[in-house]
Amino acid sequence: MSQAAASSIELRTSPHLRSPKTVDVIMRNVVYALLPICAFAVWNFGISALALIVVCTGVAVLTEHVYCVFAKKPTTVGDWSVVITGILVALILPPALPLWMAAVTSFISVALGKIFFGGLGYNVFNPALVGRAFSQVAFTLPMTTWTPAQLPGRFFEFIPTSLTIPFLEPGSLQGWLSSVAPDGWTGATPLQLMKSEQTGTEVSQLLFGSVAGSTGETAAVLILVCGLYLVVRKMMNWRITFSILVTAALFSWLFYVIDPSQYPDPVFMLGAGSLMLGAVFMATDMVSSPETRLGVWVYGVFIGVMVVVIRLFGGLPEGVMYAILLGNAVSPLISRVTQPKTYGAVRKNRKQAKEGV
Amino acid sequence: MSSTAHTFRPLSIFRKSFSHGIHPAENKHYTEHKPIERLPFPSELYVLLSQHAGKPAVPLVKPGQEVVRGEPVARADGFVSAPLHAPATGVVKRIDLVPTSKGPRKEALVIQVYPGETQEVLYGQDRDIDAMSKQELIQAVQDSGLVGLGGAAFPTHVKLSPPEGHVIDTVLINGCECEPYLTTDQRLMIDQAADLIEGTKILMKILGAPRAIIGTEDNKIASAEAIKKVLPADGTITVQVVRTKYPQGAEKMLAKALVNREIPSGQYPSSVGLAVFNVATTVELGQLLPKGQGVIERVVTITGPGVDKPGNYIVPIGTPLRFIMKKLGYEGSAKHLITGGPMMGDTVSSLDVPITKGCGGFLVLTPQQFEENTLSERFPCISCGSCVDACPMHLNPAQLGKLAAKRMYLDMDKYHLFDCFECGCCSYVCPAGIPLVQYFRVSKKMNREMKAASP
Structure with a gap:
C-alpha cells in the first residue's frame, strides 16, 4: 500500500454484504427466459418471425444507445432492459407485419414509452405495450392480418408482406394465403373466432401454440414454464401473474356458468390470445407495477377483470394490452393506498395524524 | 472458500419467525466448531471511558497508579452509565485520546500490563444471590459494569428497572445471533450453558417474571441441545428454536417470533410485558454476580476469510485490535476490518481501536470480497419492491x-x-x-x- 493511501482513512458503513441480484442480472435472466419463446416463435412462424425479432431488438437497442450518445451520458444498454423491450415488441406483433412497421413500433416503444419518461425506472407504462398501442392505431390493417402457424415452407420463405419496402403499404396476402394456407383457413385468431362466430378452438392447440396469433403469444404452456424459471430464481413477482390468471379464470367462469353457449370457458380464456404472455412477462414489469405486497394483488385482480370485460363486452377481440396499460396507469395510485402496515404502529386519531405528531 | 452457499433446511418453514427479512449466506463455519479460547494479554490496554450507551464513566485512578485486575478504575456517572474495572494488573500510564471504531478519538485509560503477572482476579467476593433484595441486585448489576454485550451496550441495570406500571411477564434471552459469520453467542450457549441458566434465573428474580424463553435460530441446534441439558426441572425456562433469518436477533423481531407481540413504535419492550437480554450479557451476569466481580473481558469472534486463525477468543477489554490481528494473522488493511457483523458493523478507522464491551466480533473480509460488495454500479430504482x-x-x-x-x-x-x-x-x-x-x-x-x- 502506498504511503498516501495508508495515511487516508476510509470508513465504510454497513451493510458490507450485497445480494448478487443486481438490475442487470435480473434483466439478463428475463432475456434468457424469453429466448425459448423466441425459438418457438421461429419454429412456429419461420424466418419472418426470426427477422421480426432481430429487427425489433436491434432497433430498440440502437434507439437507446443513440439517445445516450446524443444526451452525452454513458450508454444504458448494459442494463439489458432495452433488450427485453425489443424482444417483447417482436413477440406481440403479428408475424406478417412488414419489418419497417415493426422497426417503427420498436422505435416508438423505446423512444416514447421509455426514454420520453426518463428511462429505466421512470416509465409509467410498459414500453413494449406503448409501441404496440401506437401501431394498433397507425397500422390497423397489417396489425390485424394473421397468418397460419407451422406452414410447410416457413423456414425458407418470408411471408410476402414482411419485406414490404419501407413507408409503403403492404400488399394483400389473399393470393399467397390461398396457395399456402390449409383448407378452412379463415384468417382469424381463436379470439376473433370466438368473438364473431362463438367458435372455440381445441385446447391442446391453444396450450401448445399451433394457432394463429402474435409472434410469441401462442404457446401458453411454454410461456408459463419460462415464467416459472424466473419465479424459481426469485426474479419475477409470481403474485401478479397468479392473481391475473386466477381472476380472469374465475370471472370468465362466472359468465360461462350463466350462458355456456355465448361465453367461452375459462380454459379458453387463459390459453387464447396474449393473456399468458401479458400476465407472465408484461404485467410483471417491475417499473410499471405497484411495489407494495397488497398493491400487487389489487393490480393483478384489476388487470384480470379488465381483460375479461374487454374481451367479452368490448369492441375488440383482445383486451390484454389495454388492460395492462390501464393497470400501469393506476399502479402509482394502488401503491399509494396500499402502503404496508408498519410493525408496532401506534394508532393515531385523525387530528394527531394531521399535525404529524 | 465459497461463501455464497446456503444451507437448505426444509423443516425451517414450520418454525416460528417474523415476516419479511433476508437470508444472506450464514458463513458460521469459520468458527462455530471452535471452543472458546483465551488470548494472551497485550503490553498495553486502552480502556475507553465511554463504551456504553449513556454518560461516560468517571476515572477513579490517576496516571502512575497501580491497578489490580478486576479493581474498579472508573465509576458510573449517574443512573444511565456504567463503571469500568481494570482488565489486567498493571500501571495506569496516562489518560489519552484513542481512536474508536466509529471514528472520533475518545478518552481512555492507558494501562501498561505487568509482564509475567499471574493475572489472577483477586477482586470481588462470593455472595449469596438468593439472600439479596431486588434493589441490592440491581445495584450489584450496575457495580459489575454490565452492559448489553450484543452490541448496543445499553447498561443492563437500566433495563432491570422498568418504568412504573410495566409488569414483566416474560424474559426473552436472545441467542439468535442473526448476523452472518458471528458465533460468540452460539459458542457461549454450548460452552457456558450453566452460567446462562444462572444468569436467566437472576434476571427473572429481579424482574419478578414467572417465565423466561431462550430463543435461538435453527442453524444453532447444538446450542439449543446444550442448554436443554441444564434447564431447571420446574419448566420456568424454556428453549425455542426459530427460523434462521436476518434480522431475527433484533429484539422487536424476537418478540414477534417467540411470543407474537409487537413492541409499539417508540416504546420499550416492557410496555408489552417483555424484557430482552442478549445471551452474552446473561452468561456474564450468571458468571460475575455471584462472585461480585466486574466485566473485564469478553468473548469475541474473530472471523472471516481474511484471518489466518479464526476463532472465538476471550479478550481483555481494551485490547488493541493491532495486537489481536498480529497474533492471529490477517491480510488486507484496517479498512477491511469490520467491528461486529457484516450487516450492521462498521469498518474501523485504525488498528489502534480497542475492544469494548459491546464488541462481539471482528470480521475480516478479503479485499476482493470488499470490492465485490461495493456499490460500484448504480441503477435507478425500478420499483421492484x-x-x-x-x-x-x-x-x-x-x-x-x-x-x-x-x-x-x-x-x-x-x-x-x-x-x-x-x-x-x-x-x-x-x-x-x-x-x-x-x-x-x-x-x-x-x-x-x-x-x-x-x-
Missing part, C-alpha cells in the same frame, strides 16, 4: 429512499423514518445498488436538525 418485501419493520424503503434523494427529510416522518432500526436489509437486497439504509442514517440526523432549527 424487494426492499418493501425485505423490511422487517414493514416500512416502504423505496418511498423513503426517493424522499431522501430529494432531501425531503421532514416528509419522511409520514413514512415512519424513525421506526427504521438500520438493519440494512433494504440496501442488501436493492438490485439497483441504492444505499438506502445509508440514506436513512443521514436523513434521521437531518430530520432532527431541521426540527431543532424550526420548532
Whole structure:
C-alpha cells in the first residue's frame, strides 16, 4: 500500500454484504427466459418471425444507445432492459407485419414509452405495450392480418408482406394465403373466432401454440414454464401473474356458468390470445407495477377483470394490452393506498395524524 | 472458500419467525466448531471511558497508579452509565485520546500490563444471590459494569428497572445471533450453558417474571441441545428454536417470533410485558454476580476469510485490535476490518481501536470480497419492491429512499423514518445498488436538525 493511501482513512458503513441480484442480472435472466419463446416463435412462424425479432431488438437497442450518445451520458444498454423491450415488441406483433412497421413500433416503444419518461425506472407504462398501442392505431390493417402457424415452407420463405419496402403499404396476402394456407383457413385468431362466430378452438392447440396469433403469444404452456424459471430464481413477482390468471379464470367462469353457449370457458380464456404472455412477462414489469405486497394483488385482480370485460363486452377481440396499460396507469395510485402496515404502529386519531405528531 | 452457499433446511418453514427479512449466506463455519479460547494479554490496554450507551464513566485512578485486575478504575456517572474495572494488573500510564471504531478519538485509560503477572482476579467476593433484595441486585448489576454485550451496550441495570406500571411477564434471552459469520453467542450457549441458566434465573428474580424463553435460530441446534441439558426441572425456562433469518436477533423481531407481540413504535419492550437480554450479557451476569466481580473481558469472534486463525477468543477489554490481528494473522488493511457483523458493523478507522464491551466480533473480509460488495454500479430504482418485501419493520424503503434523494427529510416522518432500526436489509437486497439504509442514517440526523432549527 502506498504511503498516501495508508495515511487516508476510509470508513465504510454497513451493510458490507450485497445480494448478487443486481438490475442487470435480473434483466439478463428475463432475456434468457424469453429466448425459448423466441425459438418457438421461429419454429412456429419461420424466418419472418426470426427477422421480426432481430429487427425489433436491434432497433430498440440502437434507439437507446443513440439517445445516450446524443444526451452525452454513458450508454444504458448494459442494463439489458432495452433488450427485453425489443424482444417483447417482436413477440406481440403479428408475424406478417412488414419489418419497417415493426422497426417503427420498436422505435416508438423505446423512444416514447421509455426514454420520453426518463428511462429505466421512470416509465409509467410498459414500453413494449406503448409501441404496440401506437401501431394498433397507425397500422390497423397489417396489425390485424394473421397468418397460419407451422406452414410447410416457413423456414425458407418470408411471408410476402414482411419485406414490404419501407413507408409503403403492404400488399394483400389473399393470393399467397390461398396457395399456402390449409383448407378452412379463415384468417382469424381463436379470439376473433370466438368473438364473431362463438367458435372455440381445441385446447391442446391453444396450450401448445399451433394457432394463429402474435409472434410469441401462442404457446401458453411454454410461456408459463419460462415464467416459472424466473419465479424459481426469485426474479419475477409470481403474485401478479397468479392473481391475473386466477381472476380472469374465475370471472370468465362466472359468465360461462350463466350462458355456456355465448361465453367461452375459462380454459379458453387463459390459453387464447396474449393473456399468458401479458400476465407472465408484461404485467410483471417491475417499473410499471405497484411495489407494495397488497398493491400487487389489487393490480393483478384489476388487470384480470379488465381483460375479461374487454374481451367479452368490448369492441375488440383482445383486451390484454389495454388492460395492462390501464393497470400501469393506476399502479402509482394502488401503491399509494396500499402502503404496508408498519410493525408496532401506534394508532393515531385523525387530528394527531394531521399535525404529524 | 465459497461463501455464497446456503444451507437448505426444509423443516425451517414450520418454525416460528417474523415476516419479511433476508437470508444472506450464514458463513458460521469459520468458527462455530471452535471452543472458546483465551488470548494472551497485550503490553498495553486502552480502556475507553465511554463504551456504553449513556454518560461516560468517571476515572477513579490517576496516571502512575497501580491497578489490580478486576479493581474498579472508573465509576458510573449517574443512573444511565456504567463503571469500568481494570482488565489486567498493571500501571495506569496516562489518560489519552484513542481512536474508536466509529471514528472520533475518545478518552481512555492507558494501562501498561505487568509482564509475567499471574493475572489472577483477586477482586470481588462470593455472595449469596438468593439472600439479596431486588434493589441490592440491581445495584450489584450496575457495580459489575454490565452492559448489553450484543452490541448496543445499553447498561443492563437500566433495563432491570422498568418504568412504573410495566409488569414483566416474560424474559426473552436472545441467542439468535442473526448476523452472518458471528458465533460468540452460539459458542457461549454450548460452552457456558450453566452460567446462562444462572444468569436467566437472576434476571427473572429481579424482574419478578414467572417465565423466561431462550430463543435461538435453527442453524444453532447444538446450542439449543446444550442448554436443554441444564434447564431447571420446574419448566420456568424454556428453549425455542426459530427460523434462521436476518434480522431475527433484533429484539422487536424476537418478540414477534417467540411470543407474537409487537413492541409499539417508540416504546420499550416492557410496555408489552417483555424484557430482552442478549445471551452474552446473561452468561456474564450468571458468571460475575455471584462472585461480585466486574466485566473485564469478553468473548469475541474473530472471523472471516481474511484471518489466518479464526476463532472465538476471550479478550481483555481494551485490547488493541493491532495486537489481536498480529497474533492471529490477517491480510488486507484496517479498512477491511469490520467491528461486529457484516450487516450492521462498521469498518474501523485504525488498528489502534480497542475492544469494548459491546464488541462481539471482528470480521475480516478479503479485499476482493470488499470490492465485490461495493456499490460500484448504480441503477435507478425500478420499483421492484424487494426492499418493501425485505423490511422487517414493514416500512416502504423505496418511498423513503426517493424522499431522501430529494432531501425531503421532514416528509419522511409520514413514512415512519424513525421506526427504521438500520438493519440494512433494504440496501442488501436493492438490485439497483441504492444505499438506502445509508440514506436513512443521514436523513434521521437531518430530520432532527431541521426540527431543532424550526420548532
